[in-house]
Amino acid sequence: MSSSTRVLVLGCLLDKPLNGYQVRRQLDVMGAEHWANVAFGSIYHGLGKMAEEGLLEVVESGKGGKTVYQITEAGRMEFHRLLLQNWYEVKPIIDPFQVALTFMDRLTKQEILDSLDGRIRQLRMSIDAISGAYGVKQRYGAPKHIDENLHLTVAMLTAQLDWAEKAVIRVENDELP
Amino acid sequence: MSSSTRVLVLGCLLDKPLNGYQVRRQLDVMGAEHWANVAFGSIYHGLGKMAEEGLLEVVESGKGGKTVYQITEAGRMEFHRLLLQNWYEVKPIIDPFQVALTFMDRLTKQEILDSLDGRIRQLRMSIDAISGAYGVKQRYGAPKHIDENLHLTVAMLTAQLDWAEKAVIRVENDELP
DNA sequence: ATATTCAAGTTTGTAGTCAAATTTGAACCC
DNA sequence: GGGTTCAAATTTGACTACAAACTTGAATAT
Secondary structure, eight states: OOOOHHHHHHHSSSSSEHHHHHHHHHHHHHTTHHHOOOOOHHHHHHHHHHHHSSSSEESSSSSSSEEEEEHHHHHHHHHHHHHHHHHHHHOOOHHHHHHHHHTTSOHHHHHHHHHHHHHHHHEEEEEEEEHHHTTTTGGOOOOTTHHHHHHHHHHHHHHHHHHHHHHHHHHTTTTOO | OOHHHHHHHHHHHHHOOOHHHHHHHHHHHHHHHGOOOOOOHHHHHHHHHHHTSEEEEEEOOOOTTTOOOOOHHHHHHHHHHHHHHHHHHHOOOOOOOHHHHTTTGOOOOOHHHHHHHHHHHHHHHHHHHTTTTTTOOOOOOOOTTTHHHHHHHHHHHHHHHHHHHHHHHHHHTTTOO
16 A cells, blocks of 8 residues: 555554544544545445554454554654654655646636636635634644644645636736636 | 546647547646646546547548547537636636645654654755746746746745744644643 | 667556445434 | 344455467568
């Protein structure tokens, strides 16, 4: 499974053993749906796989079918290794919009302007919504660094917004495509 | 297959029929490896699948085994539909770094500062490299809008760089994590 | 002529993703 | 206390992604 899935699942298990469903809920609480793609099946798959690899071990299996996993020492080391690696290396970000941008010349001027208008509105709404969430979680005792994720997301959305606003002007003046 | 794969493959076939290998080379020429994830197998899979769906049709099969595909009218409409959709909608960007950021408190201050230093250096290098490429393709007859992809990429990298530089200060002052 | 090499072109198998479907268990109602 | 309902928890299987392995053909060397 992807490096992100591994980090997320191992990360959830650092403090206490959990079963698959609890891992999933933990990810929900973290708001992982906003910045990661981890589906149901992938969690269970990941748990099973990493147990095979010795990064996790099963505690309290059987009974009513629920299987609780606990992180091993090897698992902690792997978590730390992956975490550092993801902190260090800059991976190119994949945005389907950039694919669409490549074929800009296949759309009419009006189609481009209409789409850009829609994008700009969506981007503004997202930025507002996320900005409004700053500091909210702290009130419930979450650590400060949670907000950094929001800051970074807003920064990226703002970069896209700036680009789109400039692009509108260039298209209107027929400098593009 | 993903919407991006469809757009990319259909887009390559707009002007002339091609076989799988030629599609792949066309994507290489476009520099698709920088902003998309389209592997070998996915291209052939996509060609076969879209042929089944009637978006493509096989011309000149057999012979030495090579199969040439041509876009159909339905294919052109689908391309246009997908293209507009990707232009219009803002999808959340998935960045493995944001996953790592969530677990910031599991690293030591020194580890964080070292990693950030590495990231900052990488980001600066990428920004310089891409900025240096502005306008280069035009000299070889490529359309202007190709540069927009580069502009957008640089804008996103710059946003990440700004964030990282600010984060270093916050960590040094123990405001984080 | 035959061998060698290399790019062109495709197939295949493994591993992974994902959401729908299924099973389990406990709380609640009359 | 039997039935109903709903959240908890997992399984399943269809679909995808990917890269390694394979085939083919044509050019070059011997």
